[in-house]
Amino acid sequence: MPAFPAAARVALADTQLRHNLAHATRTIRDKRAAVVGEVAQWEALRLAGAAVKESALLDLDRHLEQLEERLTAAGATVHWARDAEEACAVVAAVARAHGVDEVVKVKSMATAEIGLNEALAAEGIAAWETDLAELIVQLGGDLPSHILVPAIHRNRAEIREIFRREMAAAGRPAPDDLTDEPAVLAAAARAHLREKFLRAKVGVSGANFAVAESGTLVVVESEGNGRMCLTLPEVLVSVVGIEKVVPTWEALDPLLRLLPRSSTGERMNPYTSTWSGVTPGDGPQEVHVVLLDAGRTRALADEVGRQALRCIRCSACLNVCPVYERTGGHAYGSVYPGPIGAILNPLMKGVGQAGPEGAQTDSLPYASSLCGACFEVCPVRIDIPSVLVDLRAQVVDAHRGDRGVKGEAVAMRAAAWSFSDARRLAWAERASGVAGRVLTRLGRTTLPGGRRAAGRLPGPGAAWTGARDLPAPPRESFRAWWARTRPTQEDDR
C-alpha cells in the first residue's frame, strides 16, 4: 500500500467515489445529528461512556483475568493471541478439528485486521462474509472503504453485476431476473446466504463488548446475519480485541445508548445479541473466545494515544472528516480508515519502521486537517487531534538524522523568521502581493468566489499543492490596504 498522499491522489481522481462518499457521509451525518439532538444530556452521556471505557483500560489486566475466568466457568474455551498469526491459527485449528471446509462470518473489524479470511483460505477453508456489504466486497474481490457501510463505493448497477458474475461460484447463483433494485438485490443475498447459514457448522464473529464481570459477549448489528452466525452453527469462535472489555453489565448502559446513535443514526440498531459461554439446548454447544493483542498493548503503553483504545468503532469520525470524505477508506491502507485509522494504525504498529509499510504508517498522522470535528462527534471523547499531533512529533523524532531537511521545516523556519520582526513581515507581505498579482494572471483554475488558483507548484511547494489548489494571495496586503485607505490615522499605530 502506498503512503497516504499517493493513495489519496488516486482516490481524488475518482469522481464517482467522491460523489458516493459525499452523499453517504452527508446522509449519515444528518441522521446522526437528528437522533443525537433527541438526547437531552448527550454530553453527560459521552462523559459516562468515555469513563466506562477508560476505567476498563486502566485496569485491563484484572478485567481480562476476570473475563477469562467467567467465560471458562460458562463453558467457553479461552485462547490468547499475541499477534494476528496466533489468532488465525486458533480459528483454523478449531475449523480443522471439526473437519469443515467453510465457516460463516459476522462482520468484524478484528478478523479483518488479522487477515483471517486469507489465513483460512491458505488452509483450504472458505470464510463466507455474511454482512451484505461485506459480501459485496468479498464477491467483488476488493476492499471495504468504510467501517459501517463497507461497500459504499459501489453503485447498485455494479452490485448487480457482481452478484450475477460471482454468486454462482460461491454457492447459490443470483436469480436470472435480478434487477438493480436494492430490495431485489438484498433478496438475492438473503437466498444466497440462507443456504450457507442453514448448513454451517462453524461460525466466526468478533464482539463489540465483553463484560468482565459476567463473561458476556455482545454483538451489535442490523441485518440478522449476526444472529444467524451466532445461533445456528454448532461451534462458534469469537475473536475479541483485549480493549473490548467493559467491567460490569451495568457499564454497558452508556455504550449501548451511544453506539447506535453515533453509528447509523438510529436510536437502537435492529439486533443486539448477548451470550455468555454455552447455553445448553440453545445455540452453539462449543464456544471459543480468542483474546487478541496484535499491537493493542503497544497502543496501551502510549500515554497520549492510549485513549484510542476506547474506540467503539461507530465510524462517526469518518463521516465528519473532510479528508476522509474526499479520499475514502482505501487511501488509509488499513481496515481502520478515517481519523481513528490515522491514529490507531500508528499506535498499534509503531512509527518509524523501515520500508514502504513503515512509510505508509508514518504518513497517516498527517492525513488530517486537524479541524477537530472528529473529537466533537466521538461518543467516547477520544481527542483524536491531540493524538495526531503527538504522533506527528513521534514520527519526526523517529526520523531525526535519516533524511535530508524537509521542505516543510524550511518553510516553517522562514515563517518564524519573518513573523518575529515587523519589518520583515511587511516585506514578506509585499512579496506576497507580487505573487498574488502573478498568480491572478497565471492561475489555471478559478475557485468558488472567483479567486484564481494555481495547480501544482514546482519545488518545495509541490507536496502541498499536489492535492490542493493554491488560492492566489490577495494582490494587496492588509498593511498596504490600511495605509492606502486610512492615511490620516497613520499615527494610531
Place this chain on the structure above:
Amino acid sequence: MSAREEVLGRVRAALADVAPQARAAVAPTAPRVPERPHHEVVDLFCERVADYRAVVERCAVDELGDRVAAALAGAARVVVPPGLADVALPPGLTVVVDGEPDVLGAAELDAVDAVVTAARVGIAETGTVVLDHAPDQGRRALTLVPDLHVCVVREEQVVADVPDALPLLDPARPLTWISGPSATSDIELSRVEGVHGPRTLHVLVVADREG
C-alpha cells in the same frame, strides 16, 4: 512463555505509569431520561417501535387471541415456544411446538411461516423488545428463521430506557434485543427491511389486567 502470560505481562508493563488511585476511579453515572407516567412510557414505546416500520397494535387481554389470529393471517405453519401458555392460537393453522417432542432443525424452522412469542422487556426510548429466551420466548433460532415474528409484550414489561432494562436482564442468559425488523442500508443507503431475520415484526402490546 505462554501467550496468556505474555499478553498480560505486556498489559501490566503498558500500565506501569498508571497510579493505583487512577485505576480505581469510578465512572460518572450516565444521565437518565426524565421520569414520566407509565402510560406515557407505553405510548412512547409504541410510537418508537412503529417508527422502525414494525406493526404495533395495542389491545386488551381478552382481545389478544383475535389480534394474534389477525396477525397470522396468510401463514400456514406456525411455530411456538413450549412455554407460551396464555396465548391462544387460531384454529386452522399447523402449529408446531418447539421441543414437543423434538426441537426443530434449521431446515425445519425454515419451512415454517411465522413464530409467536412473549418478551422479557420493552424499552420505550429506543423502541426495543428484549427476549431472554425463557420458555415463553423459545430458543434464539425460533425468532430468527421464520419470516414473521409476532411478539406479545405486556404493558407492565415496558420500561423507559436502556439503564432501566439492564438490571432486569440476566447476563448469564442469552439475550436478543430487537428494534424493528432486520434491515440493511448497504446498497446506496436505501433501507431494505428483512435481510436475514424476519421481514415482518408484529408487536402486540397488551394492556395490564387491571386496566
